[in-house]
Amino acid sequence: MRYSFRLAEVVGHVPDPRKRPGTIKNICEYTGLDRHQVAALLKNEVKYIPLDALSKLCDYLIERRFATAEELPGRLFAVEPEHFWELLARRRRLELCVxxxxxxxxxxxDDAWVVASDSVLLGELLNGVTSLGNTIPTKTEESNGAPPLTAADLQPEHLHQSLVWSPxxxxxxxxxxxxxxxxxxxxSTAGDKALICLGSNKSNPLVEILLSTTFGCEPFATQDAxxxxxxxxxxxxxxxRDNDPHFASCFGGLRLGKGHNTNVPGIYYETKDGNWDVVQWDANTQDAAFVFYIHRESQGRLEMALGGYSGRATRLLARMLARRGEEFWPPVYSGHGIQIGAFVVKFTLTGNAEQDRELLRTDLYAGTEVIRLDSEVIERRMQPALGEE
Structure with missing residues (x-):
């Protein structure tokens, strides 16, 4: 069992290089603690917390009415997930956006509709969250004799759904x-929370917002040049693809960069050596999907985007989540008080899709390979998005 220190969540601190809320300064002035120590506490980057420092922080939180004496110090600590589905289920509030x-x-x-593939993916996500993908025992007892942890113990208290227009x-x-x-x-919603965006940026514009916020770039602005x-x-x-909507995006486009002809449709990803590989889309033989999440432990905040390159890939991803969701754990990167999971999924198809009469099947089969992005790839892109006072 692993704990995190949730000072940032309690005081509502959200690091942003464009803003200086004065959180660190206020805490230092009241408690007399070192600025670097407070910054590390806000990012959950300390291994040990002196009792004297903990006492001063509790006094500050009570004085500024962030918490009551009865809630402390327990409210400053939280159990962190050890499985992929637990990552989603250990939220007080879960918001799903399609x-x-x-x-x-x-x-x-009133007349709008959700794409069938996104609906299938939504169903599998809800099933995984409520059952934890059958990764936690429900009948046997823990080795210390304590009652076993069940899926019912970890379900979110609040479930919210948001709808946005597709591009x-x-x-x-x-x-x-x-x-x-x-x-x-x-x-702006207080407390432990998660936002899950279903579909690619071609279907869900919130995916664009999530990725641009993570990597510190402008959303809905092309980087093809x-x-x-x-x-x-x-x-x-x-x-x-040629028949896709070609809207400006930090996450999509027609070429990787100026002078780079990227003619093969699919999902490209950077490798450790700085080159780019692709999981290409082909109508008959191959398809691709992605899963991306950022977990800000100190804030009790999870954001996730997942979807297929095509509707077929989205249905294949839903099927994979139901059976092999744990392959998206552990995260590929951990540092600066955050964890990031970044995965590209390659589906190798059998048969001719154009001759398949059961286009609405949700139990499609394909050979599946999960590609984990290297931690160094994430590290060299995170700095623009990280801000300190």
Whole structure:
């Protein structure tokens, strides 16, 4: 069992290089603690906490009405997950967001619909969260004789669902405003929480917001003209097909960089040596998906985006989650008080998809390979997104 120190969650501290909320300064002035020590405590980067420092922090939290005496010091500590599904289930609030579309430009949200593949993925996520993917025993007792932990003990207290227009359904400005509004509302919600964005950026604009926030770049702005692929902010890249909506994105586009002809559609990812590989999309033989999450332990905040390159890949990803979700654990990167999981999934298909009469099957089969991005790839892109006072 592993614990995290949740001072940042209790005081509502969110590190942002564009803002200086004065949290560290206020705590230092009241407690007399060292600035670097407080910064490390806010990022959950300390291994030991002196009792004297803990006492001063509790006094500060009570005085500033962040917590009551009865809640402390217990509220400053939280048990951290040890499995992929536990990562989602150990949230007080779980928010799921899907993109919606419409058949006619005059249709309202009352007439909007969710893509079938995204609906299948949503169902498997809910099933995994409530059952923990059968990764926790329900009948046997722990070795110390304590009652066993069950899935019911870890289910979120609050479940919320958000709908956003998919790109191309409304003007880009409206799509951006709606996605930002949903994300800002999530960020402002107090307490332990998770935001799960289903679908790729082609289906769900909130995926764009999540990735741009993580890697400190501008959302809905193309990076196709960067001097070198190594200058791209995101370590993953969706190369659009000709019939896909070609909207500006930090996460997708038509080429990796200036002078780099990227003709093969699929999901590209950077490797440890700085080169880029691709899991390509092919109508008959191959498809791709991705899973990305960032867990800010000290804030009790999880953000995740997952989806397929195509609707077929999304259904294949849903099937894989139901059976092999633990392959997305542990995270590929840990540092600066955060954990990041970044995975690309390669599906090798059998048969001819165009001749398949059961296009709505949710039990599709394909050979599956999970590719973990290297921790160094994440590390060299994280600095622009990290801010300290």
């Amino acid at each position: 993109g919606v579309r419409r058949s006619d430009a005059n249709d309202t949200l 191309g359904q409304v003007p880009t400005e409206e799509c951006m405003l709606q996605a930002n509004a949903v994300y800002d509302t999530f960020c 960067v001097a070198s692929p190594s200058k791209r902010s995101c370590p993953m890249f969706l190369r659009y």
